Amino acid sequence: MNTTFKSIAFILLLVWASAGIAQSSSYTWKEGKDGAYSYMYVPGDPTAARFYKLDNGLTVILSPTKKEPRIQTYIATKAGGKTDPKDHTGLAHYLEHMLFKGTSKFGSLDWEKEKPLLDEIEALYEQYNKVEDAQARKAIYREIDSVSGLAAKFAIPNEYDKLMSNMGAEGTNAFTSYEQTVYIEDIPNTVIDKYLTVQAERFRDPVLRLFHTELETVYEEKNMSLDNDNRKAIEAIFSSLFPNNNYGKQTILGSVEHLRNPSLKAINEYYSTYYVPNNMGIIMSGDFEPAEMIRKIDQAFAYMRPKAIPVYRFDAEQPINKPVVREVKGPNPELLLMGFRFPGAATEEAQMLNLMASILTNGSAGLIDLNLVKSQKLLGAGAFPYVLKDYSMLILQGNPSQGQSLDQVRELLLTELAKLRDGNFSDDLITSIINNERKSQIMRTASYKSRAEDLMNAFTSEVDWADELAYMDRLAKLTKDDVVTFAKKYLNEQNYVAVFKRQGTDATVDKVEKPTITPITINRDVQSDFLGKVNEISEASITPQWVNYEKDISKGKLDGQEILTVQNQENELFNLSYQYDMGGWDNKLLPLALGYFQFLGTANHSSEYFSTEFYKLASSFRVSAGDEETAVSISGLNENFTETVRLIQQLLRECVADQDAFEAYKGRLKRSRLNAKNDKKNILAGLQAYAKYGTKNPFNYTLTDAELDQLHAEDLVSILHDLAKTEHTILYYGPWEQQQLTAALPSLKNNNGAYLTPKRGKRFIEKPTTANQVLLAHYDMKQVEIFWLRNTERYDVEKAPIISLFNSYFGGGMGSIVFQTLREARALAYTTYAYYGQPRKKENHGMVGAYIATQSDKLNEALAGMNDLLNTLPESPMALETARISLRKSIASDRIGNENKLHNYLTAKRLGNTTDIRKNIYERLPSLQYTDLKAFHAEQLADKAYSYCVIGDEESLNMEDLQKIGEVKKISLEEIFGY
Template sequence: MRRVLLLGLLALLVAPLAIAQPLAVETYTLPNGFTVMLNPDATATEVSGAVMVKAGGKNDPADATGIAHYLEHLLFKGTQEMGTSDYEAEKVHLDRIVELYDEAAATTDPEARQALYTEINQEALAASEYGMPNEFDKLLKSLGSTGINAFTSSDITFYYNNFPAHELPRWLDLYSHRFENPVFRSFQSELEVVYEEKNRSMDAFQNRLIETFNAEVFKGHPYGDQLILGTIEHLKNPSLTKMYEFFKTYYVANNMALILSGNFDPETAKPLIAEKFGDWRTGEVPEYPDYPKRRFEKKQTLDVRLTPIAVSLMGFKTVNDTHPDRFGLDVVAAMLSNSASSGFLDEISLEGKVLQAGMFNNSMQDDGVSIVIVVPKPVVQSFKAAEKLVLAAIEKVQEGEFTDEDLAAVKSTLYKDFQSSLESVDNRAVQMGFCFSRGLSWDDYLKYPEMVASITREDVMRLAEQYYGDNYFAMYSKTGFPKKEELEKPSYEPVTTDQNAESGYARAFASMEPALPEATFVDLAKDVTRMELEGGNKLFWTENPINDIFSLEMEFQVGTRTLPSLEPIADVLNLAGTSEYSATELKKQFASLGASFYFSVSRNYFTLSVDGIEENLAPTLALVNQLLTDTEIPQDAIKTTAEGIETNREVESSTPDAMGSVLFQYGLRGEASQYL
């Protein structure tokens, strides 16, 4: 029955598809220096729109860290015309709040500072009689917007959401207006939100681990010396004046970009963009200091207790995100660990030599590091023993102990990952933004597969030797947690606002006539090909209009709702081999075709997911068929899975978000919870 299903797929998919090219991006600059990046894609169902600023946590003043992130929050709170019923009356109290925060920042007496914060609260209550800080969000939702959000990294700040194409004129009006004459209302109330985000960050051991790691690897640079969320002391004593200065300095047309990706007409958009964004002010952006990049002369170590399980991190200093070596270093990293689980580090994980090992490159604008994460086998394995296995894997790459086929497989995997990342307009918009921040053209970005393909085995060996020597940083975290300082929420009188009031801008916005939507509905008879297969199985197939990557899901109509034991079975099958191939060899066989597989389970379905390169579909399906009809479970797979589940439970029990999910599932399903 399974063989018939795969043969049916092969009959439909073996012929090459006519691939459309919705990846073209037009980039231009308005007279005021504002960058516009347009990616029309007629295959999309919506538009992903964003405004990006080339400033992030690294640009925070050293004595006021967290400002870039806090500002991100406040730019959802309206302007002098939006989010207020009477700005002139509100402004009296807002101006006084700025003065009081400056006084508080200059005060060292805790009691005097608290008295000032109490007075700020009274002014905030008075200002709230006029303010409507949630109006911007309501107006976006009135367009049918989804995914309304923003993020701040060390290098950039990115504001984004998705919306229907026919609402483009009103979306442009709203997004251009939000950055003109913004008002940082609800500053004190929003501080509680930032406090909570900081507390959650400190609760998550992963964040503490990476922050401690970065502080050593990037010492002397804001990447290591400053936190994006800010220090506790700086969050307790914020400065509105410094925040306005940050906005005036970095939020200027020549330091920002508009990004649109999706189903819109660029010729309709261009005059609207010029009208809405063309009058933004231009400013002189300070030249960023050239901080020295830390390099390790020899191996350096740090022992900590930050995690619920033993974890080690190894950091090898590499290059920034525009350095020519970045392509070769991606290949080196993929030789060790990749999405197809075919690297040398993946191999020691699959064979149960360590509980888990993986690697990724973290290349930012100013510096970079390649990070190896290793979880030793509980109780029986030391950090030193696990690290020895990692170094042996790296040495294999340095010595060229890999075949040309291994190298080709890694390149195919990187090609598949790159192409797949561009299928979503959301992710495409983010990548367009990264091009803007790095000073790269979109055409240069699309050359990534070509650059990876040009890397030779000699390049791989040379780069592995050059960057992965014995001058690395190793951090060993034993089980334990440091004492955590928690930001207590201030006990101020809560601010309330009239949620039904409207600003003058909102009334004018509502009067703008939106264009009628041009809906294109899915025609299941034409857009989806169906086949009834032997044994009652059904096949549904549709074309990928973006690239030459295929995705296949085989769903079996049984899940944990009826068979709870399917969850560990899926984990075990991800470590499976066949009578012809061991688990490691099977992963490499899939990788040689630019493909990978993954078993998963939900409450209602047991699923095998396969993706790969279309021209290799036939041999990939042959491998899938072999996996399903000739499955062999390695001797240690069940033990490795059990150790992994036990470790995951330890991690979950120490992670508030995970425990929240555990309690929710128990409240929802009782004894039938997947965690029991």
């Protein structure tokens, strides 16, 4: 459950053209019939979507595909943060949380006894909402806590999750954005009757039970956002661009003041206003028959009654005539965001905005890509469209390089906008964009998940699907002059908002304080009658399919190198990868060489030339160096396979040192290294590596500052040239059979000499965890994050089934022991989990990992709570059976296809397995009992030593409490990062 920005400066959304564009198109709506049901469809639609409108106004969109025996489902409401009452902001979001708590029929042991207590709690919150005196508020809250404890005795926490887990559901979640709240499930196609029974009841009359603990979880999410500099920056963009619209006047998570003063009455009123069928949609894609599905959906949701939806009204925003500059502070690395305002989704301008954004940024050949990123004038940069109903935006992002100011970043971005207005871009760029959109459409159509997501977004944004499909047709009619005219109209050097995200302490942050919450009762081993009835609904079984490594993967040789192929029989896309058995452990310079590679050309062609040529072909390349493996990969349309291979081979074999690019690259590395030290995720990852391997570990196995200064471009280029001549394995997924591939694929080395054998370098071995220790790193933040780590034994294939079941039961989801105990019962965290991690290779060791992020004043409770679970495994027969059923159904309906077969095979090979391990897990699950889990827990987790990786503000942490755990080692950033 989370909030989402449809696009932040780091996510490019493919929001296609919008409704209301009066242009002729080959895509036109037609009407069809499924028995008694009429539907609309668009001939030629690759998703084969059918659009129904039921008698009560409920929209149903169905996109059938037989690829996998699963269905991606969305239940969407066209209401979000924008429609929150102005005196109860954040309401849509915490209502989303409450839709997981059940109704009078499920989630309750005894509704008749529970209801009066819930009514009393609602009345107490209304008092609490209106009282200002601090002592009176505390007294009322104590009463809320007391009555909530009584009510909790009749509640069944997470019964919704149990219902869905029993079906084999995956990805159970929800999100709230500005104009949508969406509930997500991915289910086996055999449980649709159960799914519809549960969802119809879920939205019939939701009960706001366990409210005060869930609200505390929302508090934690809000506090997390206060530590998120990127989120604060994007919210500053919105508030400045939209002073008259709730896009800017309110935030999705709501204000601290309103979160402190919730109203259950207001939540119920909001639900009854917006959760009505004529404001909702059910979107599905997967393996089903539409005619049968629409009948079942109608039967399940016919009880809903339509209601007039309030029209959202706002004053039009005034033009921006001079730059609006805002400043945000926080510990994360500096960046600049710039925002330009555009008309909303149902306008022709939305179409042009998306095209214009692609001309600026497309990952390869855009103006910003080539002139700022490829030329290394900025550490990172991009332009991203953000399309909403009332308005749209173009957001520019710029990350400064070494020695750059944010003002200089702004000038560089404005320069690229000037080039756009002047038409200073390639004449064939629009054609290249069309080719890449075609590839993207093929990729998304191939995935039942992506189909459903695209259709859901079109529904909530109220854009016309026929216009969506016609996007490329309309794109082909646009000219450079059209783009230039549009850019001149909407982009200039005055009409924007700039947010300078600087490093420093944010003195404006007012976190939500921790209330006193008495842990509630967890009724793990009870169930409602409703759950029992749902379980009794019949469902067909699904026969699992295993990957056969001998039949499903073609194995051969090409120039003496192993080649593994799987044929793509669905579409015309290909993926090819050269895999090398060496990585950063073998040569510290290898990752740096691959990073430098993206800025290199050959003696005859520049780096920009190669990026542009790849983009013209709708192809891309990617290089990566892990600890022990390296990959050079290409992908694209198979019709351009030969030319794509020629480009990557030429670039790898013939790249030449570029001293200017090298000096810029070194500056880039220095800034990146500095930024890493200011990123709490990197710091925590470094602490984990310290705990796992010791003071010298893979995380800090890197060049010192002095070594970096002495680095030469030729050293890196030499490594790249040697890579082309080094033994490798070729992976191919595409339309060709292996014989066709080997005939068309030239040798990478391109001469008759012997391939080089990879040289083995340093190897890191996991250190035994023999005593408790606390590894502490300081970071300016409102929360504290703790990660427990314990190294265990080497890989044992026989333990794979028990580990899978243990992880699902203990700490793997909303119904797990860890989640229910620490979040649901004690409201200690928004995010918490625990797991036993299998090693990547058979010679490596496994590990126990556990995590919680909480407020600093909850540290003791969080530590004690997780330690109790690590030492004593609660027994819950019902939770165990739910975990077992869920795993079995998920495995049975899981289809490992496409290039995933190749990666599945390589994973098995590294672990010494010769068959698909899922088969062993599936067959062993029925015989595993709690005694097996308890024995595993006692052997691997209970009363064992752990390394506690802690990151937080030292001033807010009680050192004496940490010292009670074990020796506290304050780890410096230099020790963590190695430079």
